[in-house]
Amino acid sequence: MLSRADDYPIHQTPEPIAVSGTDRNFYDRYFFSAGSPDGSAVVGAALGVYPHLNIIDCAVSVLHGGQQHSLFASRILHGERMDLRVGPVTLEVLEPLQRLALTIAPNDSGISGEMLFTGRAAPILEPRFIRRIGTRTLMDVTRMTQGGQWSGQISAAGVTHDLAGWRGTRDRSWGVRPIGAPDAQSPQPATPPQFFWLWTPTAFDDWHLFFHSNDDEHGRPWNRAGVLVRLKDGAQFPLEDPRMALAFRPGSRHAGAARLEARLPDGRPVTVDFRIGENFMMRGIGYGHPVRGHGMFQGPDAAAHEVIDLAGVDPANPTNAHVQGLCEAQLSIGGAAPVAGRGLFEQLAIGPHAPSGFRELFDLAG
Template identity: 50%
Template structure:
């Protein structure tokens, strides 16, 4: 399969590029963005999801300022129109498919205009298919792209322009994930759900690096790959390999990463990449694992809400588990002498033997 311009629009109805939706009520079609200044400050993120079988569209915008994470959430009825990329105060414009997009926000004292331009052709990740016992938990395709941002963010009338060189990552994914109201039916006797995820999109001076791993509770990868993408590269000029290993301890008392070292095997020898944590971002600001704003939940014809929380006050192991999912903005150094910025995303649910996690509320 190869990505086409059509894949940058929310037309997908199965995990394959542009096809019928089938009958799975958990089908979704999603945009994601993050960005940060060259020194790691000024982090922001945006997400926009469409759930055709649930008749819901939702969107989120969040950013960090002076140790506080601000978030704007919005949800509406989809009304069958998948090309309407607006949910209340948040909208997305696809200026040039696979290359340039704009996120606009204006509501509840939060406003922004953020223009993303890609550094290289998006990568298409291996298809994610995962089952818990007999039940399909995930079956989706994702494309990912690093790039640069221009624009501004305004909070309660105070506008900050993005720093020159602000970079980040955006992705598009479509297929099946748990969305909307949870399925209360148990998986079956003796089935213990677990999930392990790490993702590290990195911006270096002249290239992008990508790594991800999904592993089972015993640490065996069921989906993993690293990609090196030189600036301007087309889809046929990317170096891809499944031979990459991340070593990352957890911050004590949490399930958050405390830095790490990634080793990517290449024909010319291994590339070692080290992560120095700078800023922690809570993914609940984009709806991920949020009890109230989790993706696809029905809130009526239109609902908009502002949220904010002090990052230093977050309970890393809250019983609701909505603080487990994080992105750590990190300074990145490579063994061949480059420095750059990236994020280290991690989500661990349930047991994970390599870290000694036996129960849902074990921690590092």
């Protein structure tokens, strides 16, 4: 089918833009985070387009005062991949790779506002994520990540937050990963679930840090990389041999502290010490949500509001496994005095991970 996007010179194949290969799990997603300078509040947002499911959905979630308020919206895409409006939310790319705007019109959830993201430096391109179960492709994803600053305002639960001075991160990813309803027929022979993920986008006054790791059950990384971006000139410094040591909170799979060690290309050591506080629950923006997960059909045009009380979150419940810990960080380069920053410490651990002491599907730290 033809769509308005076909009038732009952006085709990659002989197919119309509405067609993205043959895999029903193809997706195209935006993610945003915004954190207050004092660490007392954070906003997360995700908007996804699923061409072969013909669905677009989004979620915006505000964590403040021990509660996380989320707005969910979903609608039929009608093949128009460049129409980034869903429910009360509109996403606009004002300047590609630099400025984007997220507008949430007043609605029954009480979440509304106008948020403007401006990159502090150009995005980085992460290594391509490819993971298979036997011969079936689980993930084949490209992702770019960018540190930025925010302006505008957002309101939730009767509180309006001025975003001046807020920093954060956004990413853009596209490709193939599990979306929508689960596959009715799993690959054979059956493979026990295993997925270990860390991601630590962290903002400093003069630097932005990116580190991620996907590990197998033995702790061997199948996709790991780290980059320091120097903000005064946008220079990107790949981190060599990056390694993360984690200290888990008892009775959970969530770290309360961590240390990253690596080297710059010139050999200077880099260390980052993370102190992790409250957890932003990723199900609040659809990740792993049992009902409003990414790509799930909610109806032709649906919206919902949910509240998570952090004091009542059970870390043993698998729906609470995926979190972004609000963290303070200390960065030291070449043995120099550390500088302070803030960011997110994203974690998802399913199944065994030997370095962490996990042996079963969802056993917890002692």
